[in-house]
Amino acid sequence: MNKPVTIHDIARMANVSSATVSRVLSNSSYPVSKELKEKIQRIAKESNYIPNLLGKQLKMNSSMTIAVIIPSIINPFYSSVLFGVEEVARQHNFTVITCNSLQDPALEDEYIRTLVEKQVKGLIISSISKDKRLLKSLLDRGLHVIAIDQKIEGEGISQIEFDYHKGGAMATRHLQAKGHRQIGYVTSKIDRPSRRSICQGYLEAMQSAGLEPMVEESPADEVYNAVYEFDSGKRLAGKLMDRPNPPTAIFACNDMMAFGVINELSRRELQVPQDISVVGFDGIDVGQMIHPPLTSIKQPDYEMGKMACKMLMDMMDDAGPMFDIVLQPKLLERKSVRDITGD
Amino acid sequence: MNKPVTIHDIARMANVSSATVSRVLSNSSYPVSKELKEKIQRIAKESNYIPNLLGKQLKMNSSMTIAVIIPSIINPFYSSVLFGVEEVARQHNFTVITCNSLQDPALEDEYIRTLVEKQVKGLIISSISKDKRLLKSLLDRGLHVIAIDQKIEGEGISQIEFDYHKGGAMATRHLQAKGHRQIGYVTSKIDRPSRRSICQGYLEAMQSAGLEPMVEESPADEVYNAVYEFDSGKRLAGKLMDRPNPPTAIFACNDMMAFGVINELSRRELQVPQDISVVGFDGIDVGQMIHPPLTSIKQPDYEMGKMACKMLMDMMDDAGPMFDIVLQPKLLERKSVRDITGD
């Protein structure tokens, strides 16, 4: 294994000082004579010079790296977010470290610590931890934080929120507008603000229409896993249908769960949407690939990632005022809801 | 923004040398008296000391960072791989940089260069580029490479392959065993070894059974995107069914495409599997969530990620001999294939 060539090696080969080499190879605006510049560039190329960014970064105190902490990359929603983040990061010559917190606050904190040690100055996080003290204590160390998906209260952290409450209400009202009055809601364990908001949106929409809510909540949520969500969708839909007065429509807190609901219904030989309607939440792409195509509330995942990264870049450039963004839900009307107003 | 405290600051506060501080805080085995050790640890804690790993890494010439280059994190197969990688990386206190090459060789090379500049010593790559010279030239700079999914010929790069050929044959034979004789194959543009192998597995299985192959290939593949695959699945299935002698079973080169096939068939009021059978490839989780659950060839994605990262860690530790791994396909028999042997 050859040892790498440094600017000093090149300086020696070109009979110049390493300062001059640095000026040339770092594209500094500092004036260097044309002939020396060309000579140095030629030698650098011939010797296959590769700069060691650790040296530069140590000197400049900037690692040109940002990080994303999300519950799990397996979740298509988060992989779309990450995809958006990575796209704009690349445009700014930044590199992205991905961290799966697995819904584990301790792991989340461990990651944050490591990232700061690695001199990551920008972080996009969907935080699961209750205790945000660690994160906040790092703000005055030059860490810039954007909270996505899960809000972080307090100063100095920009938010890209999604109006979960409105989304929950929107889905429920859509069902109501289609003539449904018995509308069930199935949800993963309500252990986070986002889930609480969706549920409250549902509850308020039911209440203001004078309807009786029917909620089934999954008991635990240790494993963050698509199949797990699917299975609890099945189980909870079963519970709902076993009630004395079963719903004519079911609203699920995410699309995976909605898939489970549909699956359980079809196992019971109930057709969607003929016999019962289903609405999901997230609007992931596969939703349009199943049968019937799933009506859902779209959360702009990819766009959220792009916006988050743009904001982060602006923050790190100290450009302009800080602000939060609240993304609005959108109804993706597909084929899983039946209009029963005529019945 | 406070300036960060360094070991020198702590040394001053503790009236010791920075060497001693370093010994304590880096958990060196070098002997330091108990009282000094405790004192330094106390002061470090009180002053909220956070080590700057850039300094350490520059000195040690190791960045404790690996990278993964994949076509797109949007693809559930690759997000599972990444999930596996990240899991074992974390266990080794490594951090993972994610790069989406978007099937663009130029972008892939750009990433590789940047990563090497960042002193990343380990790379797991599903390479799309034809020209592997850049990659190989970096091997003797201490870069360790594991090729997944797409083989890279040559020395010094370990492979974690998947037996695509066998997988293609396995799916085809399964269909044959269920009595199908007109079996169509739909595939994305055959522009990579993996896709070629699957197709050849299909062709050989057809040939050795004395059957006529029916292949539909998607013309282009610029955009790597689930919805795009879905749409070409629909289109190609349509072409197949419009033939004078349409198939009784369709095999698709990936699950997304199989979803498209099923969708197009159901649009034509053909039931799967009653009227026509479908087999996918990849075995992604959502395959079991659709109706009917998709029979598919399982590629062990998550396990592949874990193995790749383990191998990489061993390589970087210089532990043991180098070897390649060929993962074997597995038939995931679900509900999208009908047995017509009795008909």
Add this chain to the structure above:
DNA sequence: TTGTATGCGTTATCAT
């Protein structure tokens, strides 16, 4: 325009 010298924060070698 070029060179000299210093420091970024850390570890490690060599004295003491």
Add this chain to the structure above:
DNA sequence: ATGATAACGCATACAA
């Protein structure tokens, strides 16, 4: 057991 000092590779203030 502890300290002084020299790297690691780079950028830059200052000198020439």
